[in-house]
Amino acid sequence: MTMERDSAAGTAPATDVHEFVVVSNEPVADGVWRMRCHTSVAPLLAPGQFVNVAVPGDAAHILRIPLSFSAAHASSETLELVYAVVGEGTRRLSGMHVGDVSTMVGPCGNGWALPTRGGRALLVAGGVGLPPIVACARMLAEAFVGFDVIVGAQTSAKHVEYLLDELRRMPPGEGCDCARKVLVCTDDGSLGTRGFTTDVMADLIADRPYSQAYTCGPTPMMAGVARLCEKRSIACQASLERMMGCGFGACSCCNVALTVGGYALCCKDGPVFDAREVVW
Ligand SMILES: Cc1cc2nc3c(=O)[nH]c(=O)nc-3n(C[C@H](O)[C@H](O)[C@H](O)COP(=O)(O)OP(=O)(O)OC[C@H]3O[C@@H](n4cnc5c(N)ncnc54)[C@H](O)[C@@H]3O)c2cc1C
Ligand code: FES
Known part of the structure; x- marks a missing residue:
């Protein structure tokens, strides 16, 4: 095949x-x-x-x-x-x-794109949205793009510590004369800040300038990240999840509603979309 x-x-x-x-x-x-x-x-x-x-x-x-x-x-x-x-x-x-x-x-599918503008990137991961965010971080580090990361999980035991360490160890890159932040939060406060990634993000973007965000995690979280980006004119790429059958565009079971009308296929046109294209 x-x-x-x-x-x-x-x-x-x-x-x-x-x-x-x-x-x-x-x-x-x-x-x-x-x-x-x-x-x-x-x-x-x-x-x-x-x-x-x-x-x-x-x-x-x-x-x-x-x-x-x-x-x-x-x-x-x-x-x-x-x-x-x-x-x-x-x-x-x-x-x-x-x-x-x-x-x-x-x-x-189609993966992450490098930022089209200079400046710093912000990565926001929730739960097992973390793996593609780590792959994204590696892509940015290899391109010398500076970035910070916010990682959320329900509770401390669900955080994948070795991936957090990998994020901390990646080279700093450019885009801001400041050290990498890897900010951790949990719903129950058992590790890092108590609260959602979007709470942490709201504070961080008030403090540091970003030109590009990348996000993967539960849909309500990504919708919140997309809203915050929209308000601050930060470009945002989101990796969506849908129930999938074939995985390569043949069964039409993974529709994503688009703001311009109509639908895209998550498996073939995504899973990474420009957040402004998606009806959240
Ligand atoms: C592009 C893409 C990338 C993914 N990457 C990862 C990853 O890196 N790590 C990871 O842990 N999971 C990832 N997932 C989700 C993973 O595919 C599902 O958790 C898995 O298919 C569940 O299969 P199952 O037979 O164990 O569970 P099932 O018995 O099929 O389902 C158990 C529960 O998971 C939900 N679920 C099942 N499939 C999906 C899906 N595709 N998206 C969202 N919820 C689902 C169901 O609604 C149900 O509540 C990804 C999904 C997509 C579409
Ligand atoms: S999973 Fe079959 S078209 Fe997307």
Whole structure:
């Protein structure tokens, strides 16, 4: 199966089925797992794209699981997925062992774009919206774009500490003569600020200038981030989640309502959208 996609930058790698071999699979926070796997799709992925993973086992469960990635290492062909166990598919994914083999479809969708204006970027992640935000941070760091990050979770135990450390360690970049902030919050106040990412963001954007925001997490959170950006004329890219069937534009089950009217497909036109294009 090969599905061609167009790309503004030229011909994008074709979406195809790739085998993967599990290298490690372990819990990294409460209900959150990290799988590292060896797969030929890793060098083809751009930050913010996703893969559609087949979990072997129950024939009654035929749908693949769409997952973003936190890291894709081209030279070692290694991919890192960080996923919450929320239902049958992700529960069975967490049961895969080192050496187990399956397939994933990818690269899927369109990823993050670098800022078109100079200045500093702000990244806002909620829950398991964090993996694609970490991939975005790496993209910005490699382009010397300075950024700060806000990461929210329900409670301390659900924060993926090693990813927070990776964000803190990334090179500073440009856009503001100030140190990187990685601000953490929780709904219950058990780690960092008590409250939502949008509360933390409202304070931060009053203090520091940003030209671009990137966000991924629960839809109400991203809607709030988009509103704050609109008020301050900050460009905003949001990575949306929809229930998905095929993952490559064939089944029309992942509609995103657009402000100009009509619908886009989250899997093919997204998952990253300009926040102003989306009806929140
Ligand atoms: C582009 C994309 C990237 C994603 N990246 C990640 C990621 O990096 N890490 C991660 O933990 N999760 C990610 N998800 C969500 C993940 O795909 C779902 O949690 C997973 O498919 C649930 O499968 P399941 O069989 O375990 O649960 P199910 O039994 O199918 O569902 C359990 C619960 O999760 C909800 N759910 C199922 N699928 C989705 C979905 N696609 N979007 C939102 N809610 C869903 C259901 O409504 C239900 O409440 C992503 C989703 C998309 C569309
Ligand atoms: S999941 Fe089939 S069109 Fe998007």
